[in-house]
Amino acid sequence: DAVQLVFSLIVECAKAGDFSSAYALREKLFDVDAMALVEIIKSAEIIEDEKRGIIEKRHLEIWKKLYETLMPEEATTLYFALKDTIYDVGTTVFRQGFKNRRLYFVDRGELKLICRQGSEERLIRAVGPGTLAGGNTFFAVSVCTTSLGTLGPAKLRYLDHDDFVKWRHTMPSLAGKLERYFAKTAKDYELLKEQDINRRQHSRIRIPGVLNFSILNAAGVPITGIFKGSISDISLGGMSFFIKITNTILPEMLLGRRMRIGFTFSRANSDIKVAKTGIIIGVIDHLFNNYSVHLRFDRELDPLILKAAKTLQPL
Numbered sequence: 144d145a146v147q148l149v150f151s152l153i154v155e156c157a158k159a160g161d162f163s164s165a166y167a168l169r170e171k172l173f174d175v176d177a178m179a180l181v182e183i184i185k186s187a188e189i190i191e192d193e194k195r196g197i198i199e200k201r202h203l204e205i206w207k208k209l210y211e212t213l214m215p216e217e218a219t220t221l222y223f224a225l226k227d228t229i230y231d232v233g234t235t236v237f238r239q240g241f242k243n244r245r246l247y248f249v250d251r252g253e254l255k256l257i258c259r260q261g262s263e264e265r266l267i268r269a270v271g272p273g274t275l276a277g278g279n280t281f282f283a284v285s286v287c288t289t290s291l292g293t294l295g296p297a298k299l300r301y302l303d304h305d306d307f308v309k310w311r312h313t314m315p316s317l318a319g320k321l322e323r324y325f326a327k328t329a330k331d332y333e334l335l336k337e338q339d340i341n342r343r344q345h346s347r348i349r350i351p352g353v354l355n356f357s358i359l360n361a362a363g364v365p366i367t368g369i370f371k372g373s374i375s376d377i378s379l380g381g382m383s384f385f386i387k388i389t390n391t392i393l394p395e396m397l398l399g400r401r402m403r404i405g406f407t408f409s410r411a412n413s414d415i416k417v418a419k420t421g422i423i424i425g426v427i428d429h430l431f432n433n434y435s436v437h438l439r440f441d442r443e444l445d446p447l448i449l450k451a452a453k454t455l456q457p458l
Contacts, residue, residue, distance in 0.1 A: 145175045150182045157186075157193040162223070165190050194219050202250055202300075205273045209324050217317040220310075225300035233396060236291040236299065237277055243287050244304035246325075247276040252297025253361055255399030258289045266399050266424040278325045281307070294399050295361075345378035350452050354384055354406035358397075359420065365403065372436065374406065377452055381421060381439040388434045394426040402438055408451055415451055419444065 149172045156165040169186050172179065202222075203210060210218050225248060230236060237243040239259055254270040267289055270276060276291050281304060310318040352374040358367040372384035382404070388394060400423050408415040425437035 146172065146179045146182055149175055150179075150186055153186045154189055157190045160193070160197055162190060162194060191215070191219060194223060198222050205250060206248065209321075212320050212324065213317065217314065217320070220314060220317060221302075221321070224306045225302055228299050228301060230293045230297045230299065232293055232295050233392075234293045234297075236293070237280075237287050239287050239290040241287055243277050243280045245277055245301040246281040246304075246307070246321075247291070248300040248302070249274045249276060250298045250300060252299075253294040253399075254297055255292055255294055256289050257292065257398060263425065263427055264395070264398060266422065269399060269422060275325055275328055277301075278328065282322060282325060292395075292399075345380045347376040347378045348449065348452055349376045350374055352406055354404050356384075356402055356404045359401040359403055361401070363401070363420065375435060377444070377449065379443045379446065379449060381424070381437065383425075383435050383437045385429070385433055385435050387432050389432050394428065394434055397423050397426050397436065399423060402436075404438065408448075415448060417444075417448060 149168055153165050153168045153172065156162070156168060165186075169183070169190070172183055172186065198219075210221075213221065230252070236247065236254070237245075239257075249270060249272055251272055254274075254276070256267040256270055256276070258265050258267050270291065276299075277287075279285065280287055281302075307318060307321070354372050354374055355369045356372055357365040357369050360366050370386070372386045375383045375385055384404075401420065402423055403418070403420045405416070405418045407417070419438075419440050419442075421438040421440040423436060424439045425435075427435045427437070429435060
């Protein structure tokens, strides 16, 4: 009777999602009757089935390639070790120069990985669902070389380093698979090096003129009105222009945002209209509320337009 009572409580707790109580009761089942093997085995199966049943399908879809490498027990162990956290827009997840001992799994939202060099803050890459973040300081002992911030509301899960250390002894196969999975992703120092290469890849042409721009959301829909800026230079890969900013919070909010720009070149018989979209990779303070906005195009500029820019004056 005692075995059946404890067993029914295990089932009740498991179905309610109270797995800590279910495991505690299962330990109690051993004390009641260590030879009640049917109930002991069956209770373990019920707990694991209920755990697998409540794993979010969306999370499994995003991290399908990772979970496909794991055995069922490893998968449930990883999933239930992850802690949910919601971040509002403009929140810093981890900061350059500080320690971070969490491995973040991005499930939802738009974020930006940035690096500060002196007074200049540069976008390293946009971060979205299915991206691991913080791995450089999670798997190695060092301070963060970049900062991660949110562009909008974001849902992340994170793994504490203490859990990872524990797995090295209790479940080394899971710890090894997680480390190998991270090894295949782009590292912060590699992205920083790549950014320096990309900055020198295309020659810039200085041109005067005025452009129109608006800020876009992730779907490419404008979320602001149309504003004006003064063109500074342009290349095949991007351009920069100057704007006035009086709100000191705005430059940080702009970094990593998507933008649509447009301007027109005047010529004798016809005009050349340029309309491009891209991502803001830098917003630099030039004092007295003057800022240069640096945009990386989604697609390279037509070389013929660049050639025309050398000789024609924009409107």
